Amino acid sequence: MAVQVLERDGEPEYAVLPWAEYQELLAAAGRQPVVRAAAPLVQEPPVFDLANLRRLREARNLAPEQLARAVGISPHYLGLIESGERLPDQAILRALTRLFAAAPEGSAD
Incomplete structure (x- = not known):
C-alpha cells in the first residue's frame, strides 16, 4: 500500500x-x-473579436493609454493590435475579454 x-x-x-x-x-x-460527482465543466469566455477592438475601446471612451494600462501592455503594442499588425497572446486576449465583458458598451471605466 x-x-x-x-x-x-x-x-x-x-x-x-x-x-x-x-x-x-x-x-x-x-x-x-x-x-x-463529475467535476463541473469550466466554461471558456467567448473569443474576443480583435477586429472590433478600436470600436469597443472608443465606445467606452477609453484612451489607448487607459486600455493598454488596464490589460498590462504598452500603448504602442495596443496600436499594433488594433491595426492588425500583431496578434496578442492568450493572456492579453483573456484580459481584453474580461474587461469588455465587465462593462456595458457606452460606459466609461
Missing part, C-alpha cells in the same frame, strides 16, 4: 493514499465505495 503521511509539528495528521486503494479499504471495512 502506497500511503503518504503528512505531519504537522512532527505529528502525523493526514494519510494520503491512491484512490483505488482507498476504495479497497472501504470495501474491506464493509462500507460503500465513495462515488465522486
Whole structure:
C-alpha cells in the first residue's frame, strides 16, 4: 500500500493514499465505495473579436493609454493590435475579454 503521511509539528495528521486503494479499504471495512460527482465543466469566455477592438475601446471612451494600462501592455503594442499588425497572446486576449465583458458598451471605466 502506497500511503503518504503528512505531519504537522512532527505529528502525523493526514494519510494520503491512491484512490483505488482507498476504495479497497472501504470495501474491506464493509462500507460503500465513495462515488465522486463529475467535476463541473469550466466554461471558456467567448473569443474576443480583435477586429472590433478600436470600436469597443472608443465606445467606452477609453484612451489607448487607459486600455493598454488596464490589460498590462504598452500603448504602442495596443496600436499594433488594433491595426492588425500583431496578434496578442492568450493572456492579453483573456484580459481584453474580461474587461469588455465587465462593462456595458457606452460606459466609461
